[in-house]
Amino acid sequence: MLERNDMLRQDPDKRRSNFDEVALGYSHEQALAEARRCIQCKKPSCVAGCPVGIDIPAFIQCMAEDDMDAAICELKSMNALPAICGRVCPQETQCEDVCVLGRKGEPVAIGRLERYAADHERKNIGPGAVERPAPTGRKVAVVGSGPAGLTAAAELARMGHSVTLFEALHKAGGVLVYGIPEFRLPKSIVQSEVEYVESLGVALQLDTVIGKLDTVDELLEEYDAVFLGTGAGLPVFMGIDGENLSGVYSANEFLTRVNLMKAYQFPGYDTPVKLGRKVVVVGGGNVAMDSARCAVRLGAEEVTIVYRRGEDEMPARKEEIENAKEEGVKFKLLSNPTRIQGNEANWVTQLECLNMELCEPDESGRCRPVPLEGSEHLMDVDVVIIAIGTSPNPLIPMTTKGLETSKWGTIIADEDGLSSREGVYGGGDVVTGAATVISAMGAGKTAAQAIDTYLKRKNTLSHDDVNLRAR
Amino acid sequence: MPYKILEKFQIVPTIHQMTIEAPKIARKAKPGQFVILRIDETGERIPLTIADFDRDKGTVTTIFMEVGKTTKQLSIMNAGDSLQDFVGPLGNPSEIEPSEAVICVGGGVGVAPIYPIARAHKAIGNRVISIIGARSAQLLLWEDKMQEVSDELYITTDDGTKGHHGFVTDVLKKLLEGNEPVSKVISIGPAIMMRTVAGVTHPFGVKTIVSLNSIMVDGTGMCGSCRVLVGGETKFACVDGPEFNAHEVDFTLLMNRLMMYRDEEKNALENYQCEREGCQC
Numbered sequence A: 001m002l003e004r005n006d007m008l009r010q011d012p013d014k015r016r017s018n019f020d021e022v023a024l025g026y027s028h029e030q031a032l033a034e035a036r037r038c039i040q041c042k043k044p045s046c047v048a049g050c051p052v053g054i055d056i057p058a059f060i061q062c063m064a065e066d067d068m069d070a071a072i073c074e075l076k077s078m079n080a081l082p083a084i085c086g087r088v089c090p091q092e093t094q095c096e097d098v099c100v101l102g103r104k105g106e107p108v109a110i111g112r113l114e115r116y117a118a119d120h121e122r123k124n125i126g127p128g129a130v131e132r133p134a135p136t137g138r139k140v141a142v143v144g145s146g147p148a149g150l151t152a153a154a155e156l157a158r159m160g161h162s163v164t165l166f167e168a169l170h171k172a173g174g175v176l177v178y179g180i181p182e183f184r185l186p187k188s189i190v191q192s193e194v195e196y197v198e199s200l201g202v203a204l205q206l207d208t209v210i211g212k213l214d215t216v217d218e219l220l221e222e223y224d225a226v227f228l229g230t231g232a233g234l235p236v237f238m239g240i241d242g243e244n245l246s247g248v249y250s251a252n253e254f255l256t257r258v259n260l261m262k263a264y265q266f267p268g269y270d271t272p273v274k275l276g277r278k279v280v281v282v283g284g285g286n287v288a289m290d291s292a293r294c295a296v297r298l299g300a301e302e303v304t305i306v307y308r309r310g311e312d313e314m315p316a317r318k319e320e321i322e323n324a325k326e327e328g329v330k331f332k333l334l335s336n337p338t339r340i341q342g343n344e345a346n347w348v349t350q351l352e353c354l355n356m357e358l359c360e361p362d363e364s365g366r367c368r369p370v371p372l373e374g375s376e377h378l379m380d381v382d383v384v385i386i387a388i389g390t391s392p393n394p395l396i397p398m399t400t401k402g403l404e405t406s407k408w409g410t411i412i413a414d415e416d417g418l419s420s421r422e423g424v425y426g427g428g429d430v431v432t433g434a435a436t437v438i439s440a441m442g443a444g445k446t447a448a449q450a451i452d453t454y455l456k457r458k459n460t461l462s463h464d465d466v467n468l469r470a471r
Numbered sequence B: 001m002p003y004k005i006l007e008k009f010q011i012v013p014t015i016h017q018m019t020i021e022a023p024k025i026a027r028k029a030k031p032g033q034f035v036i037l038r039i040d041e042t043g044e045r046i047p048l049t050i051a052d053f054d055r056d057k058g059t060v061t062t063i064f065m066e067v068g069k070t071t072k073q074l075s076i077m078n079a080g081d082s083l084q085d086f087v088g089p090l091g092n093p094s095e096i097e098p099s100e101a102v103i104c105v106g107g108g109v110g111v112a113p114i115y116p117i118a119r120a121h122k123a124i125g126n127r128v129i130s131i132i133g134a135r136s137a138q139l140l141l142w143e144d145k146m147q148e149v150s151d152e153l154y155i156t157t158d159d160g161t162k163g164h165h166g167f168v169t170d171v172l173k174k175l176l177e178g179n180e181p182v183s184k185v186i187s188i189g190p191a192i193m194m195r196t197v198a199g200v201t202h203p204f205g206v207k208t209i210v211s212l213n214s215i216m217v218d219g220t221g222m223c224g225s226c227r228v229l230v231g232g233e234t235k236f237a238c239v240d241g242p243e244f245n246a247h248e249v250d251f252t253l254l255m256n257r258l259m260m261y262r263d264e265e266k267n268a269l270e271n272y273q274c275e276r277e278g279c280q281c
């Protein structure tokens, strides 16, 4: 069996000090060679591994025949944002995990091929002329411009509905612009995907906080349906002593300063961030890796990830853990912070940690960490970044009567994305809690279809029947 | 989406009034809320309290003091220029309910945001006693506007150039020692002043509200930059506030966190002044 084609990456020593993209993508020859590794299974197992059900062998076949236009057509029929998914999907637990080639050797590099096809289109073909269907005369408000909102807006516009996309921040893209760093997902790519969505006729309204400016109920006076794709943006803190010291950041704040506000170009950009010599990042997911790797690039002498379980339990993409190690990030595993200490000026100086031991798996199937009594010890730090999770922002549930939420603050929705309120749908992290880009997109797409059905049904109903739930 | 500056002038040295065309925000704005603005692509997001709004004209007025790079840059902008971003109304509105007398205490640039609150209390028939202070008479702002919405108005200056020679808290203490029942004290100004106000009102057991100005980024509850400690609990000033019960606020923490970027802010300001005035360094 032919070996999987490696993707060129920026040299670790060089990339430690720049924010340019780390992975450089395949060359044309590599892409063809990798595409030809796919054995075109009659019953392809890979497809079931993709949350949006891309016909993987079909797009790879086009690439193997060097027909990139056809490949991108095939991809885009199921996934509006292939350049993004090709870069950030956790392929090793999704499509590539179930590729047959993976049983004996290495799976086809589906994500890298997807990325190549999308980049090829952006560089060489440019977006084709967009067909606009006949307007249905129905108006839909989409709230939040992350992957869920962008996908829902695009799908609804393609169905001929008039769509307005509301975003609280000054840039569209959600986590793709404020969280995931430039070196992993260049913002120009997100920007071109946003422009594509706008080209479909979606009206983008930035700087608009729904729940403050207009409530969902007010939107429903003007729009026939509302989709909520507001993500899970509320940072969770640990609740330990010293968390409000200066120099202690939530990952959201640190990453927003660095990525959205471009603090790495301070003072060219006005927003500052503390550079820190010894930086500790608490957590083991993508968010922790991104924070640690940003800190390295900002010039920290020592960056350490503190995680309470072992490396195998880390939820971050494997590739990013490897990248972080190559860039010099240290890993302090089986360790949990218990206290943060500061000086008289309120600056963080030390972090107290406790060693942990893994015991039998818990409900989530992961091994449960148990503290080792008496193992407290101190680490010197001047910046601490807490990356232990986020939950949905309560702003919309608080201001929307009858919108049911779970005890985790997520909006309760059925499999179509319908919430407890008629005409109000939701999807992405706001429904599932922090998850993945592709699952948010999948939810956006499903809800768009359900909204379309609802609107068609509403069209045929008399006014008295409108209170019936569309199912 | 650019937001047009309709009017902009200096009220007193280093303090400016700026009115922005923002009809949607004007329609929703309530006393006590704030906006976040960004001048241009490389700009910082900074919060400013809504000092006035006109729903019919669709305008929002802010008052700001030159303290660093962004506010200096704003200070040289003019009517006709535009801001790239202007988001709001953010934060919770002030609670305005029928009650006995309320005392509104504004210090420095804090006089501006206290104005719509005083006006709202006056509008529902509450008796409004206001105390406004500044370092010096020439820095005192909106005396006339405050006069209009107050049943009694007291003025203090640190240097004695106008009104009572001393601090707003001197007058506040005297008033509380008097016989008039007071249901609430609302205070906006520098953190140190609000802390002193809290200290003065505490022994009298009178409800005291302050508006906290912690450092913010998004203003929507997403980053936690603005966190403050109130009654032993961590709160996000942008969504849980900005108004809080003064007697529960940890002002030392607030003041320490406000100093977090002192070096960077100095650096940014020097850089900016070098660019504008030609470098002497």
Ligand SMILES: Cc1cc2nc3c(=O)[nH]c(=O)nc-3n(C[C@H](O)[C@H](O)[C@H](O)COP(=O)(O)OP(=O)(O)OC[C@H]3O[C@@H](n4cnc5c(N)ncnc54)[C@H](O)[C@@H]3O)c2cc1C
Residues within 6 Å of the ligand: A088, A089, A090, A143, A144, A145, A146, A147, A148, A149, A166, A167, A168, A169, A173, A174, A175, A176, A179, A180, A208, A209, A210, A211, A229, A230, A231, A232, A233, A255, A286, A287, A290, A317, A393, A395, A396, A427, A428, A429, A430, A434, A435, A436, A437, A438, A440
């Ligand atoms: C640092 C980081 C790295 C990650 N890395 C990966 C990765 O490598 N691979 C992967 O698959 N997933 C990754 N994820 C997870 C992934 O980004 C999210 O699951 C995904 O973005 C969720 O999409 P969403 O559309 O539901 O919400 P979001 O992307 O969170 O977007 C929500 C949007 O709604 C806006 N909004 C919120 N409230 C309001 C309101 N009231 N009014 C108007 N607008 C509002 C927000 O400003 C935001 O722009 C990462 C997440 C983070 C934070």
Ligand SMILES: Cc1cc2nc3c(=O)[nH]c(=O)nc-3n(C[C@H](O)[C@H](O)[C@H](O)COP(=O)(O)OP(=O)(O)OC[C@H]3O[C@@H](n4cnc5c(N)ncnc54)[C@H](O)[C@@H]3O)c2cc1C
Residues within 6 Å of the ligand: B034, B044, B045, B046, B047, B048, B049, B050, B062, B063, B064, B065, B066, B067, B068, B069, B070, B071, B072, B109, B112, B113, B212, B213, B214, B215, B216, B217, B242, B258, B259, B262, B265, B266, B269
């Ligand atoms: C809810 C709220 C309402 C406010 N209302 C007013 C107002 O009506 N008028 C007014 O003059 N000022 C107001 N402020 C303070 C104002 O936001 C700061 O003066 C401004 O951000 C300073 O920016 P700069 O770049 O000019 O100065 P910098 O040099 O950046 O900072 C000077 C000082 O301002 C504070 N500051 C800096 N950045 C921020 C930030 N992003 N958010 C908050 N504070 C910051 C810090 O204490 C800092 O030491 C308010 C602050 C808050 C949080």
Ligand code: SF4
Residues within 6 Å of the ligand: A049, A050, A051, A052, A053, A054, A056, A079, A085, A086, A089, A091, A094, A095, A096, A110, A111, A114, A438
């Ligand atoms: S979208 Fe993600 S999961 Fe689906 S094929 Fe592409 S990389 Fe794999």
Ligand code: SF4
Residues within 6 Å of the ligand: A037, A038, A039, A040, A041, A044, A045, A046, A047, A056, A057, A098, A099, A100, A101, A108, A110
């Ligand atoms: S399972 Fe692997 S080899 Fe088979 S079609 Fe899918 S990608 Fe190709």
Ligand code: FES
Residues within 6 Å of the ligand: B215, B216, B217, B218, B219, B220, B221, B222, B223, B224, B225, B226, B227, B236, B237, B238, B239
């Ligand atoms: S400013 Fe970000 S949470 Fe308040």
